[in-house]
Amino acid sequence: MSDDPKRSPSEAWQALEKGALRDEGERVAKLGNEELDASLAARGVDPEAARRRGAELAAKLLAQRAAGAAQPATQPDGKVVPIAAARARRARPAALTWLVAAAAAAAVLGGGGAAYVALNTPEPAPTTPVPTVPSAPPGPPPEVLAKQEADTLRGRAATECGATHWAACLSSLRQAGKLDPQGAAARPVARMQAKAARALLHEELDAKGGSVEARTLPAKLAAGFTTALAEHRGQAVTLACAPGAEPQPLCGWLAAALTRAGWVVTRPRLKAPVTVDGQVVHATRVLVAPDADDATQSAADALADALEGALLRTSGPDEAPAGSGSPLTLVVGPQ
Amino acid sequence: MLAQHLERGTMSEFDPNAVDWGRTFAEALEIALDLKIRNAEDVVSEGVTMVIDGTAPFDPSGDVTLAAHVVAVADGKRRNQARVDRRRKGRGQNAKLVQFLDEAPPTPEELLEERAMGDRAFEALLAACEGDLEVRELVLLSRKDVDEAADQAETLGWKIERVRNARKRMTRLIAQVAESMQAWKDEDDP
Numbered sequence: 001m002s003d004d005p006k007r008s009p010s011e012a013w014q015a016l017e018k019g020a021l022r023d024e025g026e027r028v029a030k031l032g033n034e035e036l037d038a039s040l041a042a043r044g045v046d047p048e049a050a051r052r053r054g055a056e057l058a059a060k061l062l063a064q065r066a067a068g069a070a071q072p073a074t075q076p077d078g079k080v081v082p083i084a085a086a087r088a089r090r091a092r093p094a095a096l097t098w099l100v101a102a103a104a105a106a107a108v109l110g111g112g113g114a115a116y117v118a119l120n121t122p123e124p125a126p127t128t129p130v131p132t133v134p135s136a137p138p139g140p141p142p143e144v145l146a147k148q149e150a151d152t153l154r155g156r157a158a159t160e161c162g163a164t165h166w167a168a169c170l171s172s173l174r175q176a177g178k179l180d181p182q183g184a185a186a187r188p189v190a191r192m193q194a195k196a197a198r199a200l201l202h203e204e205l206d207a208k209g210g211s212v213e214a215r216t217l218p219a220k221l222a223a224g225f226t227t228a229l230a231e232h233r234g235q236a237v238t239l240a241c242a243p244g245a246e247p248q249p250l251c252g253w254l255a256a257a258l259t260r261a262g263w264v265v266t267r268p269r270l271k272a273p274v275t276v277d278g279q280v281v282h283a284t285r286v287l288v289a290p291d292a293d294d295a296t297q298s299a300a301d302a303l304a305d306a307l308e309g310a311l312l313r314t315s316g317p318d319e320a321p322a323g324s325g326s327p328l329t330l331v332v333g334p335q
Numbered sequence: 336m337l338a339q340h341l342e343r344g345t346m347s348e349f350d351p352n353a354v355d356w357g358r359t360f361a362e363a364l365e366i367a368l369d370l371k372i373r374n375a376e377d378v379v380s381e382g383v384t385m386v387i388d389g390t391a392p393f394d395p396s397g398d399v400t401l402a403a404h405v406v407a408v409a410d411g412k413r414r415n416q417a418r419v420d421r422r423r424k425g426r427g428q429n430a431k432l433v434q435f436l437d438e439a440p441p442t443p444e445e446l447l448e449e450r451a452m453g454d455r456a457f458e459a460l461l462a463a464c465e466g467d468l469e470v471r472e473l474v475l476l477s478r479k480d481v482d483e484a485a486d487q488a489e490t491l492g493w494k495i496e497r498v499r500n501a502r503k504r505m506t507r508l509i510a511q512v513a514e515s516m517q518a519w520k521d522e523d524d525p
Contacts, residue, residue, distance in 0.1 A: 025403025054360020
Protein backbone atom coordinates (compact mmCIF):
# COMPACT_ATOMS: atom_id res chain seq x y z
CA MET A 1 0.00 0.00 0.00
CA SER A 2 1.26 3.47 -0.82
CA ASP A 3 2.06 5.76 2.10
CA ASP A 4 0.50 8.67 0.28
CA PRO A 5 -2.74 9.66 1.93
CA LYS A 6 -5.77 9.20 -0.27
CA ARG A 7 -7.93 11.52 1.75
CA SER A 8 -7.50 15.03 3.01
CA PRO A 9 -7.67 15.46 6.78
CA SER A 10 -11.18 16.83 6.36
CA GLU A 11 -12.31 13.82 4.34
CA ALA A 12 -10.71 11.49 6.85
CA TRP A 13 -12.53 13.26 9.67
CA GLN A 14 -15.83 12.79 7.90
CA ALA A 15 -15.12 9.09 7.43
CA LEU A 16 -14.17 8.76 11.08
CA GLU A 17 -17.35 10.45 12.24
CA LYS A 18 -19.41 8.20 10.02
CA GLY A 19 -17.57 5.13 11.30
CA ALA A 20 -18.10 6.20 14.90
CA LEU A 21 -21.81 6.56 14.31
CA ARG A 22 -22.00 3.17 12.66
CA ASP A 23 -20.04 1.53 15.48
CA GLU A 24 -22.29 3.19 18.02
CA GLY A 25 -25.36 1.95 16.19
CA GLU A 26 -24.04 -1.61 16.21
CA ARG A 27 -23.06 -1.41 19.87
CA VAL A 28 -26.40 -0.07 21.02
CA ALA A 29 -28.37 -2.51 18.86
CA LYS A 30 -26.73 -5.36 20.75
CA LEU A 31 -27.79 -4.04 24.15
CA GLY A 32 -30.68 -5.75 25.85
CA ASN A 33 -33.60 -3.63 26.95
CA GLU A 34 -32.45 -3.62 30.54
CA GLU A 35 -28.90 -2.68 29.58
CA LEU A 36 -30.10 0.09 27.35
CA ASP A 37 -32.42 1.45 30.00
CA ALA A 38 -29.70 1.29 32.62
CA SER A 39 -27.32 3.17 30.37
CA LEU A 40 -29.88 5.88 29.68
CA ALA A 41 -30.74 6.13 33.35
CA ALA A 42 -27.07 6.57 34.14
CA ARG A 43 -27.09 9.58 31.81
CA GLY A 44 -30.02 11.09 33.68
CA VAL A 45 -32.68 10.01 31.19
CA ASP A 46 -35.89 8.33 32.28
CA PRO A 47 -35.82 5.42 29.83
CA GLU A 48 -39.47 4.53 30.19
CA ALA A 49 -40.55 8.10 29.52
CA ALA A 50 -38.19 8.32 26.55
CA ARG A 51 -39.60 5.16 25.02
CA ARG A 52 -43.11 6.42 25.56
CA ARG A 53 -42.33 9.76 23.92
CA GLY A 54 -40.73 7.97 21.00
CA ALA A 55 -43.67 5.62 20.57
CA GLU A 56 -46.18 8.47 20.78
CA LEU A 57 -44.28 10.60 18.32
CA ALA A 58 -44.08 7.72 15.88
CA ALA A 59 -47.77 6.90 16.30
CA LYS A 60 -48.67 10.48 15.52
CA LEU A 61 -46.39 10.61 12.49
CA LEU A 62 -47.60 7.29 11.18
CA ALA A 63 -51.17 8.51 11.53
CA GLN A 64 -50.32 11.61 9.52
CA ARG A 65 -48.57 9.52 6.94
CA ALA A 66 -51.57 7.23 6.61
CA ALA A 67 -53.84 10.24 6.29
CA GLY A 68 -51.64 11.66 3.54
CA ALA A 69 -51.96 8.43 1.60
CA ALA A 70 -55.70 8.22 2.12
CA GLN A 71 -58.20 9.70 -0.29
CA PRO A 72 -59.60 12.97 1.00
CA ALA A 73 -63.13 12.73 2.25
CA THR A 74 -65.77 14.66 0.39
CA GLN A 75 -69.28 15.63 1.25
CA PRO A 76 -72.17 13.97 -0.52
CA ASP A 77 -72.43 16.90 -2.91
CA GLY A 78 -68.80 16.49 -3.77
CA LYS A 79 -67.77 19.79 -2.23
CA VAL A 80 -65.09 19.81 0.39
CA VAL A 81 -65.74 22.27 3.16
CA PRO A 82 -62.94 22.02 5.67
CA ILE A 83 -63.70 23.08 9.20
CA ALA A 84 -60.52 25.09 9.15
CA ALA A 85 -61.71 27.02 6.15
CA ALA A 86 -64.90 27.99 7.89
CA ARG A 87 -62.98 28.78 11.03
CA ALA A 88 -60.47 30.84 9.13
CA ARG A 89 -63.28 32.68 7.45
CA ARG A 90 -64.96 33.41 10.77
CA ALA A 91 -61.71 34.54 12.27
CA ARG A 92 -60.56 36.56 9.30
CA PRO A 93 -59.50 39.92 10.58
CA ALA A 94 -60.04 41.65 7.31
CA ALA A 95 -63.80 41.86 7.55
CA LEU A 96 -63.82 45.22 5.94
CA THR A 97 -66.43 47.74 6.70
CA TRP A 98 -67.14 50.80 4.69
CA LEU A 99 -67.23 53.42 7.38
CA VAL A 100 -68.49 56.13 5.16
CA ALA A 101 -70.40 54.22 2.60
CA ALA A 102 -72.22 57.28 1.47
CA ALA A 103 -68.97 59.05 0.77
CA ALA A 104 -67.78 56.11 -1.21
CA ALA A 105 -70.97 56.00 -3.17
CA ALA A 106 -70.67 59.67 -3.87
CA ALA A 107 -67.15 59.11 -5.05
CA VAL A 108 -68.24 56.33 -7.34
CA LEU A 109 -70.80 58.66 -8.81
CA GLY A 110 -68.13 61.22 -9.46
CA GLY A 111 -69.28 63.54 -6.76
CA GLY A 112 -65.93 63.56 -5.07
CA GLY A 113 -65.14 62.84 -1.44
CA ALA A 114 -62.99 60.19 0.02
CA ALA A 115 -63.83 56.58 0.46
CA TYR A 116 -63.01 55.33 3.88
CA VAL A 117 -62.53 51.73 4.67
CA ALA A 118 -62.09 50.41 8.14
CA LEU A 119 -60.46 47.27 9.19
CA ASN A 120 -62.21 45.69 12.14
CA THR A 121 -60.15 44.72 15.12
CA PRO A 122 -59.11 41.15 14.63
CA GLU A 123 -60.86 38.71 16.86
CA PRO A 124 -58.77 35.93 18.22
CA ALA A 125 -59.31 32.83 16.21
CA PRO A 126 -61.03 30.03 17.99
CA THR A 127 -58.74 27.19 18.66
CA THR A 128 -59.36 23.61 19.50
CA PRO A 129 -57.31 21.48 21.78
CA VAL A 130 -54.44 19.69 20.10
CA PRO A 131 -55.68 16.21 19.42
CA THR A 132 -54.04 13.58 21.49
CA VAL A 133 -52.54 10.57 19.86
CA PRO A 134 -53.96 7.30 21.01
CA SER A 135 -51.36 5.10 22.57
CA ALA A 136 -53.34 2.02 21.71
CA PRO A 137 -56.15 1.15 19.37
CA PRO A 138 -59.01 1.74 18.97
CA GLY A 139 -58.85 5.46 18.28
CA PRO A 140 -59.83 7.91 15.60
CA PRO A 141 -58.73 6.88 12.11
CA PRO A 142 -55.39 8.41 11.06
CA GLU A 143 -57.00 10.62 8.45
CA VAL A 144 -59.33 12.09 11.08
CA LEU A 145 -56.41 12.80 13.38
CA ALA A 146 -54.53 14.48 10.56
CA LYS A 147 -57.55 16.56 9.66
CA GLN A 148 -58.01 17.64 13.26
CA GLU A 149 -54.37 18.61 13.44
CA ALA A 150 -54.70 20.56 10.19
CA ASP A 151 -57.77 22.34 11.50
CA THR A 152 -55.96 23.33 14.65
CA LEU A 153 -53.04 24.62 12.63
CA ARG A 154 -55.32 26.64 10.37
CA GLY A 155 -57.09 28.14 13.35
CA ARG A 156 -53.72 29.14 14.72
CA ALA A 157 -52.71 30.50 11.33
CA ALA A 158 -55.78 32.73 11.23
CA THR A 159 -54.77 34.22 14.55
CA GLU A 160 -51.18 34.64 13.42
CA CYS A 161 -52.17 36.25 10.15
CA GLY A 162 -54.59 38.49 12.01
CA ALA A 163 -51.72 39.65 14.17
CA THR A 164 -49.61 40.14 11.00
CA HIS A 165 -47.23 37.42 12.12
CA TRP A 166 -46.92 36.42 8.51
CA ALA A 167 -44.02 34.02 8.83
CA ALA A 168 -45.69 32.02 11.58
CA CYS A 169 -48.98 32.10 9.71
CA LEU A 170 -47.43 30.79 6.52
CA SER A 171 -45.58 28.11 8.39
CA SER A 172 -48.76 26.91 10.11
CA LEU A 173 -50.64 26.86 6.83
CA ARG A 174 -47.95 24.88 5.10
CA GLN A 175 -47.87 22.34 7.88
CA ALA A 176 -51.63 22.07 7.68
CA GLY A 177 -51.42 21.68 3.92
CA LYS A 178 -49.19 18.66 4.29
CA LEU A 179 -51.69 17.05 6.62
CA ASP A 180 -54.77 18.00 4.66
CA PRO A 181 -54.00 18.94 1.04
CA GLN A 182 -57.66 19.06 0.12
CA GLY A 183 -58.38 21.63 2.79
CA ALA A 184 -55.47 23.74 1.58
CA ALA A 185 -57.16 24.11 -1.78
CA ALA A 186 -60.26 25.70 -0.27
CA ARG A 187 -60.51 29.34 -1.28
CA PRO A 188 -60.36 30.98 2.17
CA VAL A 189 -57.33 28.92 3.10
CA ALA A 190 -55.60 29.48 -0.22
CA ARG A 191 -56.27 33.20 0.10
CA MET A 192 -54.92 33.37 3.58
CA GLN A 193 -51.77 31.59 2.41
CA ALA A 194 -51.35 33.87 -0.59
CA LYS A 195 -51.89 36.88 1.61
CA ALA A 196 -49.23 35.77 4.07
CA ALA A 197 -46.78 34.99 1.29
CA ARG A 198 -47.31 38.41 -0.28
CA ALA A 199 -46.98 40.19 3.01
CA LEU A 200 -43.72 38.40 3.66
CA LEU A 201 -42.46 39.35 0.25
CA HIS A 202 -43.37 42.94 0.94
CA GLU A 203 -41.52 42.86 4.23
CA GLU A 204 -38.54 41.53 2.34
CA LEU A 205 -38.76 44.33 -0.19
CA ASP A 206 -39.20 46.90 2.56
CA ALA A 207 -36.14 45.56 4.31
CA LYS A 208 -34.21 46.12 1.12
CA GLY A 209 -35.30 49.71 1.04
CA GLY A 210 -38.11 49.38 -1.49
CA SER A 211 -38.39 51.14 -4.79
CA VAL A 212 -38.70 54.87 -5.04
CA GLU A 213 -39.42 54.85 -8.74
CA ALA A 214 -42.93 55.45 -10.00
CA ARG A 215 -44.84 52.27 -10.66
CA THR A 216 -45.42 51.36 -14.24
CA LEU A 217 -47.08 48.64 -16.20
CA PRO A 218 -44.73 48.03 -19.12
CA ALA A 219 -46.23 46.65 -22.32
CA LYS A 220 -44.87 43.16 -21.79
CA LEU A 221 -46.22 42.90 -18.25
CA ALA A 222 -49.47 44.53 -19.29
CA ALA A 223 -49.89 41.88 -21.96
CA GLY A 224 -49.41 39.13 -19.39
CA PHE A 225 -51.77 40.89 -17.01
CA THR A 226 -54.44 41.09 -19.69
CA THR A 227 -53.98 37.48 -20.75
CA ALA A 228 -54.24 36.29 -17.16
CA LEU A 229 -57.53 38.07 -16.69
CA ALA A 230 -59.12 37.42 -20.06
CA GLU A 231 -60.59 34.21 -18.68
CA HIS A 232 -62.86 36.38 -16.53
CA ARG A 233 -64.10 38.50 -19.39
CA GLY A 234 -67.23 40.47 -18.48
CA GLN A 235 -66.27 40.82 -14.83
CA ALA A 236 -67.24 44.14 -13.30
CA VAL A 237 -64.65 45.92 -11.18
CA THR A 238 -64.45 49.27 -9.45
CA LEU A 239 -61.05 50.86 -9.78
CA ALA A 240 -60.64 53.15 -6.78
CA CYS A 241 -57.55 55.19 -7.45
CA ALA A 242 -55.90 57.66 -5.12
CA PRO A 243 -55.38 61.10 -6.60
CA GLY A 244 -51.87 62.22 -7.32
CA ALA A 245 -49.22 62.33 -9.97
CA GLU A 246 -47.93 58.83 -9.23
CA PRO A 247 -51.02 56.65 -8.81
CA GLN A 248 -53.07 58.16 -11.58
CA PRO A 249 -50.92 57.08 -14.55
CA LEU A 250 -50.74 53.57 -13.09
CA CYS A 251 -54.50 53.56 -12.75
CA GLY A 252 -54.80 54.57 -16.36
CA TRP A 253 -52.63 51.65 -17.45
CA LEU A 254 -54.51 49.24 -15.23
CA ALA A 255 -57.88 50.47 -16.51
CA ALA A 256 -56.71 50.02 -20.07
CA ALA A 257 -55.33 46.54 -19.42
CA LEU A 258 -58.48 45.46 -17.59
CA THR A 259 -60.63 46.79 -20.38
CA ARG A 260 -58.54 44.91 -22.94
CA ALA A 261 -59.15 41.77 -20.89
CA GLY A 262 -62.85 42.35 -21.35
CA TRP A 263 -63.54 43.56 -17.81
CA VAL A 264 -66.12 46.23 -17.17
CA VAL A 265 -64.27 48.97 -15.33
CA THR A 266 -65.87 51.69 -13.26
CA ARG A 267 -63.38 54.32 -12.22
CA PRO A 268 -64.62 56.85 -9.69
CA ARG A 269 -62.77 60.09 -9.18
CA LEU A 270 -61.58 60.26 -5.59
CA LYS A 271 -60.36 63.41 -3.92
CA ALA A 272 -58.42 61.52 -1.24
CA PRO A 273 -56.80 58.13 -1.00
CA VAL A 274 -58.75 55.20 0.34
CA THR A 275 -58.02 54.60 3.99
CA VAL A 276 -58.32 51.50 6.11
CA ASP A 277 -58.72 51.91 9.83
CA GLY A 278 -57.50 55.45 9.51
CA GLN A 279 -54.45 54.42 7.52
CA VAL A 280 -54.04 55.24 3.87
CA VAL A 281 -54.01 52.17 1.66
CA HIS A 282 -50.73 52.01 -0.14
CA ALA A 283 -49.88 49.92 -3.16
CA THR A 284 -52.89 48.00 -4.43
CA ARG A 285 -55.56 46.04 -2.64
CA VAL A 286 -58.29 43.77 -3.92
CA LEU A 287 -61.60 43.84 -2.06
CA VAL A 288 -64.42 41.43 -2.73
CA ALA A 289 -67.87 41.28 -1.19
CA PRO A 290 -68.33 38.10 0.86
CA ASP A 291 -71.66 37.46 -0.80
CA ALA A 292 -70.21 37.86 -4.28
CA ASP A 293 -70.80 34.93 -6.57
CA ASP A 294 -68.20 32.30 -7.21
CA ALA A 295 -67.16 33.83 -10.53
CA THR A 296 -66.41 37.14 -8.82
CA GLN A 297 -64.51 35.40 -6.05
CA SER A 298 -62.41 33.61 -8.64
CA ALA A 299 -61.90 36.84 -10.54
CA ALA A 300 -60.73 38.52 -7.33
CA ASP A 301 -58.15 35.80 -6.82
CA ALA A 302 -57.03 36.07 -10.42
CA LEU A 303 -56.77 39.85 -10.15
CA ALA A 304 -54.56 39.68 -7.07
CA ASP A 305 -52.36 37.08 -8.75
CA ALA A 306 -52.17 39.08 -11.95
CA LEU A 307 -51.14 42.23 -10.09
CA GLU A 308 -48.34 40.35 -8.39
CA GLY A 309 -47.45 38.82 -11.73
CA ALA A 310 -47.14 42.32 -13.11
CA LEU A 311 -44.72 43.08 -10.27
CA LEU A 312 -47.17 45.38 -8.55
CA ARG A 313 -47.32 45.11 -4.79
CA THR A 314 -50.78 44.02 -3.78
CA SER A 315 -52.76 42.61 -0.89
CA GLY A 316 -56.01 40.73 -0.69
CA PRO A 317 -58.42 39.64 -1.79
CA ASP A 318 -59.93 40.92 1.43
CA GLU A 319 -63.56 40.92 2.27
CA ALA A 320 -65.66 43.99 1.68
CA PRO A 321 -69.06 44.00 3.36
CA ALA A 322 -72.15 43.25 1.41
CA GLY A 323 -73.87 46.35 0.20
CA SER A 324 -70.71 48.29 -0.38
CA GLY A 325 -71.95 48.89 -3.86
CA SER A 326 -69.27 46.99 -5.67
CA PRO A 327 -68.77 43.23 -5.57
CA LEU A 328 -65.18 43.66 -6.64
CA THR A 329 -62.97 46.67 -6.03
CA LEU A 330 -59.36 47.30 -6.88
CA VAL A 331 -57.93 50.02 -4.66
CA VAL A 332 -54.84 51.73 -6.02
CA GLY A 333 -53.19 53.81 -3.34
CA PRO A 334 -50.02 55.81 -3.32
CA GLN A 335 -46.73 53.92 -3.18
CA MET B 336 -22.73 -8.97 7.12
CA LEU B 337 -24.66 -10.61 4.29
CA ALA B 338 -26.89 -12.37 6.78
CA GLN B 339 -27.49 -9.09 8.51
CA HIS B 340 -28.49 -7.49 5.24
CA LEU B 341 -30.82 -10.36 4.47
CA GLU B 342 -32.27 -10.10 7.94
CA ARG B 343 -32.86 -6.40 7.54
CA GLY B 344 -34.28 -6.83 4.09
CA THR B 345 -34.19 -4.40 1.24
CA MET B 346 -35.19 -0.78 1.17
CA SER B 347 -38.53 -1.56 -0.35
CA GLU B 348 -39.26 -3.86 2.55
CA PHE B 349 -38.85 -1.24 5.25
CA ASP B 350 -42.16 -0.89 6.98
CA PRO B 351 -42.22 1.85 9.61
CA ASN B 352 -45.39 0.37 11.05
CA ALA B 353 -43.49 -2.75 12.02
CA VAL B 354 -40.80 -0.89 13.95
CA ASP B 355 -40.69 -0.75 17.73
CA TRP B 356 -40.25 3.02 17.79
CA GLY B 357 -40.03 3.16 21.56
CA ARG B 358 -36.92 0.98 21.46
CA THR B 359 -35.54 2.76 18.39
CA PHE B 360 -36.03 6.12 20.07
CA ALA B 361 -34.20 4.89 23.16
CA GLU B 362 -31.37 3.47 21.04
CA ALA B 363 -31.03 6.68 19.07
CA LEU B 364 -31.01 8.69 22.27
CA GLU B 365 -28.25 6.50 23.67
CA ILE B 366 -26.21 7.03 20.50
CA ALA B 367 -26.76 10.77 20.44
CA LEU B 368 -25.83 11.11 24.09
CA ASP B 369 -22.77 8.95 23.68
CA LEU B 370 -21.64 11.06 20.74
CA LYS B 371 -22.23 14.18 22.84
CA ILE B 372 -24.70 15.64 20.38
CA ARG B 373 -26.37 18.75 21.75
CA ASN B 374 -30.08 18.66 22.47
CA ALA B 375 -29.99 14.92 21.94
CA GLU B 376 -33.69 14.28 22.42
CA ASP B 377 -34.68 17.04 20.00
CA VAL B 378 -32.26 15.66 17.45
CA VAL B 379 -33.67 12.16 17.83
CA SER B 380 -37.25 13.40 17.55
CA GLU B 381 -36.33 15.25 14.39
CA GLY B 382 -34.67 12.14 12.97
CA VAL B 383 -37.68 9.95 13.70
CA THR B 384 -39.88 12.53 12.02
CA MET B 385 -37.67 12.66 8.95
CA VAL B 386 -37.65 8.88 8.59
CA ILE B 387 -41.39 8.43 9.00
CA ASP B 388 -42.47 11.38 6.90
CA GLY B 389 -40.22 10.21 4.10
CA THR B 390 -37.77 13.09 4.20
CA ALA B 391 -34.95 10.70 5.05
CA PRO B 392 -36.00 7.18 4.10
CA PHE B 393 -34.19 4.34 5.78
CA ASP B 394 -32.52 1.65 3.75
CA PRO B 395 -32.47 -1.55 5.81
CA SER B 396 -29.88 -3.02 3.46
CA GLY B 397 -27.46 -0.19 4.29
CA ASP B 398 -24.61 -0.42 6.74
CA VAL B 399 -26.12 1.53 9.63
CA THR B 400 -28.86 0.60 12.06
CA LEU B 401 -32.15 2.47 12.01
CA ALA B 402 -31.28 4.24 15.27
CA ALA B 403 -27.92 5.38 13.88
CA HIS B 404 -29.66 6.54 10.71
CA VAL B 405 -32.14 8.53 12.78
CA VAL B 406 -29.28 10.32 14.53
CA ALA B 407 -27.27 10.78 11.34
CA VAL B 408 -30.02 12.41 9.31
CA ALA B 409 -31.14 14.74 12.06
CA ASP B 410 -27.61 15.73 12.95
CA GLY B 411 -26.92 16.38 9.28
CA LYS B 412 -30.01 18.55 9.06
CA ARG B 413 -29.02 20.42 12.19
CA ARG B 414 -25.58 21.16 10.75
CA ASN B 415 -27.06 22.29 7.49
CA GLN B 416 -29.48 24.48 9.39
CA ALA B 417 -26.59 26.00 11.30
CA ARG B 418 -24.93 26.83 7.99
CA VAL B 419 -28.12 28.41 6.71
CA ASP B 420 -28.51 30.39 9.92
CA ARG B 421 -24.99 31.70 9.63
CA ARG B 422 -25.69 32.68 6.05
CA ARG B 423 -28.87 34.49 7.04
CA LYS B 424 -27.15 36.21 9.87
CA GLY B 425 -24.61 37.49 7.40
CA ARG B 426 -27.33 38.84 5.20
CA GLY B 427 -29.19 40.47 8.05
CA GLN B 428 -32.84 41.30 8.14
CA ASN B 429 -33.32 40.97 4.42
CA ALA B 430 -33.30 37.22 4.60
CA LYS B 431 -36.48 36.81 6.59
CA LEU B 432 -38.39 35.37 3.70
CA VAL B 433 -35.75 32.87 2.77
CA GLN B 434 -36.54 30.55 5.62
CA PHE B 435 -39.63 29.50 3.76
CA LEU B 436 -37.82 28.75 0.57
CA ASP B 437 -35.29 26.09 -0.17
CA GLU B 438 -31.86 27.31 0.66
CA ALA B 439 -29.23 27.25 -2.03
CA PRO B 440 -26.53 24.61 -1.71
CA PRO B 441 -23.33 25.59 0.06
CA THR B 442 -21.29 28.26 -1.63
CA PRO B 443 -17.62 27.56 -2.47
CA GLU B 444 -16.69 29.77 0.47
CA GLU B 445 -18.88 27.75 2.80
CA LEU B 446 -17.43 24.51 1.49
CA LEU B 447 -13.95 25.83 2.09
CA GLU B 448 -14.94 26.82 5.58
CA GLU B 449 -16.37 23.35 6.25
CA ARG B 450 -13.21 21.77 4.91
CA ALA B 451 -11.06 23.94 7.13
CA MET B 452 -13.19 22.94 10.09
CA GLY B 453 -12.78 19.26 9.16
CA ASP B 454 -9.01 19.67 8.86
CA ARG B 455 -8.96 21.30 12.25
CA ALA B 456 -11.02 18.50 13.75
CA PHE B 457 -8.71 15.87 12.33
CA GLU B 458 -5.68 17.61 13.79
CA ALA B 459 -7.47 17.93 17.11
CA LEU B 460 -8.23 14.19 17.05
CA LEU B 461 -4.60 13.38 16.37
CA ALA B 462 -3.62 15.56 19.30
CA ALA B 463 -6.25 13.95 21.51
CA CYS B 464 -4.94 10.44 20.87
CA GLU B 465 -1.33 11.32 21.45
CA GLY B 466 -1.28 9.09 24.51
CA ASP B 467 -2.99 6.19 22.78
CA LEU B 468 -0.84 4.99 19.94
CA GLU B 469 -3.30 2.30 18.88
CA VAL B 470 -6.00 4.82 18.30
CA ARG B 471 -3.54 7.08 16.56
CA GLU B 472 -2.73 4.27 14.12
CA LEU B 473 -6.40 3.91 13.29
CA VAL B 474 -6.82 7.65 12.85
CA LEU B 475 -3.89 7.75 10.45
CA LEU B 476 -5.29 4.80 8.53
CA SER B 477 -8.42 6.76 7.87
CA ARG B 478 -6.43 9.03 5.57
CA LYS B 479 -5.57 5.95 3.53
CA ASP B 480 -9.18 4.98 3.07
CA VAL B 481 -8.95 2.03 5.46
CA ASP B 482 -12.07 2.25 7.59
CA GLU B 483 -13.38 -1.25 8.18
CA ALA B 484 -12.25 -3.07 11.30
CA ALA B 485 -11.27 -6.16 9.31
CA ASP B 486 -9.21 -4.12 6.86
CA GLN B 487 -7.56 -2.23 9.69
CA ALA B 488 -6.68 -5.51 11.41
CA GLU B 489 -5.19 -6.86 8.22
CA THR B 490 -3.25 -3.70 7.44
CA LEU B 491 -1.84 -3.36 10.93
CA GLY B 492 -1.40 -7.07 11.54
CA TRP B 493 -3.53 -6.89 14.68
CA LYS B 494 -6.15 -9.26 16.02
CA ILE B 495 -9.66 -8.07 15.33
CA GLU B 496 -10.46 -7.70 19.04
CA ARG B 497 -7.55 -5.32 19.46
CA VAL B 498 -8.90 -3.22 16.62
CA ARG B 499 -12.41 -3.23 18.04
CA ASN B 500 -11.25 -2.13 21.46
CA ALA B 501 -9.20 0.64 19.93
CA ARG B 502 -12.18 1.73 17.84
CA LYS B 503 -14.30 2.04 20.98
CA ARG B 504 -11.74 4.37 22.49
CA MET B 505 -11.51 6.24 19.21
CA THR B 506 -15.27 6.77 19.17
CA ARG B 507 -15.08 8.48 22.56
CA LEU B 508 -12.34 10.78 21.33
CA ILE B 509 -14.23 11.55 18.14
CA ALA B 510 -17.25 12.54 20.23
CA GLN B 511 -15.08 14.85 22.31
CA VAL B 512 -13.62 16.52 19.25
CA ALA B 513 -17.05 16.83 17.62
CA GLU B 514 -18.27 18.53 20.76
CA SER B 515 -15.30 20.89 20.62
CA MET B 516 -16.10 21.65 16.99
CA GLN B 517 -19.44 23.01 18.02
CA ALA B 518 -17.71 25.30 20.48
CA TRP B 519 -15.33 26.48 17.73
CA LYS B 520 -18.27 27.34 15.54
CA ASP B 521 -19.89 29.21 18.39
CA GLU B 522 -16.69 31.18 18.88
CA ASP B 523 -16.44 31.94 15.16
CA ASP B 524 -20.05 33.01 15.07
CA PRO B 525 -20.80 34.74 18.35
